Amino acid sequence: MSEPSSVSSQLAGVVVLAAGAGTRMKSSLPKVLHPMCGRALVHHAIEAARAVNPADLVVVVRHEREQVVSHLADVAADALIADQDDIPGTGRAVQCGLEKVKAANGTVLVTYGDVPLLDGDTLNGLVSAHEEAGNAVTVLTALLDDATGYGRILRDGDAVTGIVEHKDATPEQLAINEVNSGIYAFDLQVLRDALGKVGTDNAQGEMYLTDVLAIAREVGGKVGALPISDALLVEGVNDKVQLATLGREMNRRIVEKHMREGVTVVDPATTWIGSDVTIGRDTVLLPGIQLNGACEIGSGCEIGPDSTLTDVKVGDGATVTRVHGVQAQIGPEATVGPFTYLRPGTVLGRKGKIGGFCETKNAVIGDGAKVPHLSYVGDAEVGEGTNIGAATIVANYDGVNKHRTKIGKHVRVGSDNVLVAPVTLGDGCATGAGTLVREDVPAGALGINEVRQRNIEGWTEARRAGTASAKAAAESRENGEGK
Ligand code: UD1
Ligand code: CA
Numbered sequence: 001m002s003e004p005s006s007v008s009s010q011l012a013g014v015v016v017l018a019a020g021a022g023t024r025m026k027s028s029l030p031k032v033l034h035p036m037c038g039r040a041l042v043h044h045a046i047e048a049a050r051a052v053n054p055a056d057l058v059v060v061v062r063h064e065r066e067q068v069v070s071h072l073a074d075v076a077a078d079a080l081i082a083d084q085d086d087i088p089g090t091g092r093a094v095q096c097g098l099e100k101v102k103a104a105n106g107t108v109l110v111t112y113g114d115v116p117l118l119d120g121d122t123l124n125g126l127v128s129a130h131e132e133a134g135n136a137v138t139v140l141t142a143l144l145d146d147a148t149g150y151g152r153i154l155r156d157g158d159a160v161t162g163i164v165e166h167k168d169a170t171p172e173q174l175a176i177n178e179v180n181s182g183i184y185a186f187d188l189q190v191l192r193d194a195l196g197k198v199g200t201d202n203a204q205g206e207m208y209l210t211d212v213l214a215i216a217r218e219v220g221g222k223v224g225a226l227p228i229s230d231a232l233l234v235e236g237v238n239d240k241v242q243l244a245t246l247g248r249e250m251n252r253r254i255v256e257k258h259m260r261e262g263v264t265v266v267d268p269a270t271t272w273i274g275s276d277v278t279i280g281r282d283t284v285l286l287p288g289i290q291l292n293g294a295c296e297i298g299s300g301c302e303i304g305p306d307s308t309l310t311d312v313k314v315g316d317g318a319t320v321t322r323v324h325g326v327q328a329q330i331g332p333e334a335t336v337g338p339f340t341y342l343r344p345g346t347v348l349g350r351k352g353k354i355g356g357f358c359e360t361k362n363a364v365i366g367d368g369a370k371v372p373h374l375s376y377v378g379d380a381e382v383g384e385g386t387n388i389g390a391a392t393i394v395a396n397y398d399g400v401n402k403h404r405t406k407i408g409k410h411v412r413v414g415s416d417n418v419l420v421a422p423v424t425l426g427d428g429c430a431t432g433a434g435t436l437v438r439e440d441v442p443a444g445a446l447g448i449n450e451v452r453q454r455n456i457e458g459w460t461e462a463r464r465a466g467t468a469s470a471k472a473a474a475e476s477r478e479n480g481e482g483k
Helices: 041-050 065-075 090-098 120-133 188-195 211-218 240-260 459-463 468-478
Strands: 011-018 054-061 080-083 107-112 137-143 152-156 159-164 178-187 223-227 271-273 289-292 307-310 323-326 340-342 353-356 359-365 370-373 376-382 393-395 405-407 418-420 423-425
Touching: 011 041, 011 090, 041 054, 041 065, 041 107, 041 120, 054 065, 054 090, 065 080, 080 090, 090 107, 090 188, 107 120, 107 188, 120 137, 120 178, 120 223, 137 211, 159 211, 159 223, 178 188, 188 211, 211 223, 240 271, 340 353, 418 423, 459 468
Parallel strands: 011 054, 011 107, 054 080, 137 223, 271 289, 289 307, 307 323, 323 340, 340 359, 353 370, 359 376, 376 393, 376 405, 393 418, 405 423
Antiparallel strands: 107 178, 137 178, 152 159, 152 178
């Protein structure tokens, strides 16, 4: 799309249509709330609309109204909600939407809540073309090999004379392959007047917005069309097949954008990056990655393979291998993985480590501190430089309440400890292997449980006679290796 040149500084409004039933989705979730690359479809439509700086951004709702309105309150509190009544059709939807547009004149855009790839540049281009030509209506069109289902653009030479819906078209009109995208720029006054004249005398008994084009011409308005070359920009989601197809396409575009900004992506086809994710230069994304939500990935990191991060912050130079992470922070130059589960509230310091088969939750693990192997650390604080021995468990839950564990700086927790919360391990203390830590360990102390090991000589040969173990024990004894 060409650069916008003389876009009016503020548009009168954008009306986003989102009242339709979305029957073909066969879903209890309203169509426009289905997520794509981390945002609901209608949220994508709103982000595109914001780019043209409308005085009023209106979303027209009806089907599953409450769910849609509550989502909009979360993601676009500035959007105005217009309710469509029981008169059906895109014309009626726009008429209801215009009740929320305060301006008396100027340019107003109509877009759909289920057209996720439409972007701000395309809308700005539409506004420029519309205002430069002095049009009453400018419709964004696409040339399709298969135009089935779409409204067809009727022309008299270069001039657009109207739009005919597929269901109302003659066989000759059905042969036209220039279709109505459903995205338009209108002169607000012309649109208001024309909608007052739109009836429901058509195959579907609906108020068609498309009738406005012919009506505008009748009253002397200029009607134009702006064909776009990238038809995917205006493709709508009607079913879950299109949801997946357009979702993959949106992801392809997002991944490409990051690669152009210096992110190394080994396998774009298995790399999924949400709309709100940021990634620094020279970070390498290995195959099989999903970066969701508001992930902020630093530069020079290595992420993957096979990792899913949601709302995770990763510092520069960190390594994240086969990790499932949610609402966690990984410090610069830290390493996590493989096979590691970071739950909400995990904060790992600079050059820290959370290793294989570990799970952490609500745990602040200091700079250079390590939880290297097979451990669970929850509701805990681990000071800088501390090492947690393999297979150590923080028992944070007594079956009723959760309690906190505080481990100081440069502590050496032995392997296979159970730290029964609430408990505190002072700075520079240590615990023996297999310690059940029920009481605080003061700074600098060694905490151990006094459980003596006793060996019963000859037990295997006596009690497990005939086994491979008994034979091995006998051989060892005969060779004098028993000790
Ligand atoms: C509409 C156009 C058609 C165009 C096609 C592009 C009309 C009459 N036809 O057809 O020319 O080629 O879009 O996709 O405009 N909606 C409401 N309220 C309603 C009906 C629809 O808000 O009463 C919303 C829907 O939620 C959807 C959009 O309008 O976002 C389009 O509705 P849809 O039923 O898909 O229109 P089509 O029949 O496909
Ligand atoms: Ca449609």
